[in-house]
Structure formats: structure tokens, C-alpha cells
Amino acid sequence: MRTVFAAAVLTGALLFPALVAVADQTAPGPTTALQVGGQVTQRLIFDAAKLAQLPVATLDVTFFAAGAVASHSFTGALLWDVLQKAGIIVDATTKNDILRKFVTVIGSDGYEAVFSVGELDPAFGGDQIILAYAEDGRPLTDEGFAKLVAPGDKLGGRFVSNIAKIIVRDGAR
Ligand SMILES: Nc1nc2c(c(=O)[nH]1)N[C@H]1C(S)=C(S)[C@@H](COP(=O)(O)O)O[C@H]1N2
Numbered sequence: 001m002r003t004v005f006a007a008a009v010l011t012g013a014l015l016f017p018a019l020v021a022v023a024d025q026t027a028p029g030p031t032t033a034l035q036v037g038g039q040v041t042q043r044l045i046f047d048a049a050k051l052a053q054l055p056v057a058t059l060d061v062t063f064f065a066a067g068a069v070a071s072h073s074f075t076g077a078l079l080w081d082v083l084q085k086a087g088i089i090v091d092a093t094t095k096n097d098i099l100r101k102f103v104t105v106i107g108s109d110g111y112e113a114v115f116s117v118g119e120l121d122p123a124f125g126g127d128q129i130i131l132a133y134a135e136d137g138r139p140l141t142d143e144g145f146a147k148l149v150a151p152g153d154k155l156g157g158r159f160v161s162n163i164a165k166i167i168v169r170d171g172a173r
Pocket residue numbers: 064065066107108109111155156157158159160161162
């Protein structure tokens with residue numbers, strides 16, 4: 001029975017490597033891909049190569065992490081651009097429906113931080129929230145392939161590392 005299961009998993013891994021890569025992201029530890037889901041027109045999987053295809057943003061950021069000041073240059077893709085690729089579903093009959101949406105960024109350890117779509121949308125807040133794949137010119141290591149960077153934040157709490165999932169949600173009515 002175990003052999004049959006192992007064979008099925010192996011076959012699955014050969015046929016659907018991307019799905020297996022994402023399945024791995026549910027375990028704590030460094031990630032190699034993230035999933036974009038929820039209220040989007042197409043669920044997408046981004047790895048480092050796919051993130052690097054988007055326009056590049058580089059930001060110098062200073063924040064407090066665990067009581068100490070940290071200053072780093074981060075390079076990555078805008079969270080907004082990633083969401084545009086997936087396409088946020090909006091209801092055309094609801095006034096400014098985009099302003100009812102929020103994004104939950106989830107680490108492989110289950111750590112979560114929320115951003116409103118209004119703060120990301122260039123037509124509103126336009127905050128340069130990025131999914132960074134390099135820090136001070138070097139790829140990330142123990143923080144997974146991508147880490148969220150919120151340049152305006154004072155504390156590093158929303159700088160979710162080892163990003164596994166990005167889910168678009170909606171305020172309940
Ligand atoms: N996945 C994940 N990301 C996380 C955390 C966490 O526990 N898990 N802690 C946050 C907190 S509270 C801080 S202060 C920063 C610390 O960033 P650093 O590891 O670069 O110092 O990471 C943030 N990102």
C-alpha cells in the first residue's frame with residue numbers, strides 16, 4: 001500500500017511539479033514559490049524567475065526588527081503588479097468595490113499580515129509594497145525566495161518572510 005502511495009506521489013511530482021512545489025510551502029521553512037489566490041480571475045504560482053519578469057523596484061528601507069534598527073536595500077516586484085497579473089475580481093455594480101478588497105500575505109510558518117488593496121492601488125495610496133527577492137544585492141537565503149517589504153512601516157512586523165500564499169479577500173457585508 002505504501003509503495004502504491006509513493007508511486008502515486010512520484011507520478012504526481014513528475015506530472016505536476018508546480019503543484020508539489022506549492023504543497024511543500026505549507027511546511028515552515030524556506031519557500032521556492034508562492035500561490036496567488038482568492039478573489040482573482042486566475043490563480044497563479046510565482047517563483048523567483050517569474051517575479052523577476054515583472055518591473056523591478058529597488059527601495060532603501062529603515063525599520064526596527066526585534067528592537068534594533070535595520071537598514072537594507074531591497075529589490076523585487078510590486079505586490080500591486082503581482083495582483084494585476086492574477087486580476088482582482090471586482091463587482092462593477094458596487095461603488096469603488098476595489099476599496100473593499102484586502103490581501104492576506106501568509107508565510108510558510110502561518111505568520112500573516114494584511115494590506116488593503118486601496119493602499120496598494122496607484123490610483124489611491126500607491127504604496128510601493130514589494131515582494132523582495134534580493135536584499136543588499138544578494139538573493140534571500142533563510143527568508144525564502146521572497147519577502148514582503150513595506151517601506152513606510154516603522155516595525156518589521158509586516159515584512160512577511162518565506163511567503164507561501166497571497167490571498168485576495170473582500171469585506172463581509
Ligand atoms: N514568516 C514570518 N515572517 C516574519 C515574522 C515571522 O514570525 N514569520 N516575524 C516578523 C517580525 S515580528 C519582524 S520584526 C521581522 C524581522 O525581520 P528580520 O528577520 O529581517 O529581522 O520579520 C517579520 N516577518
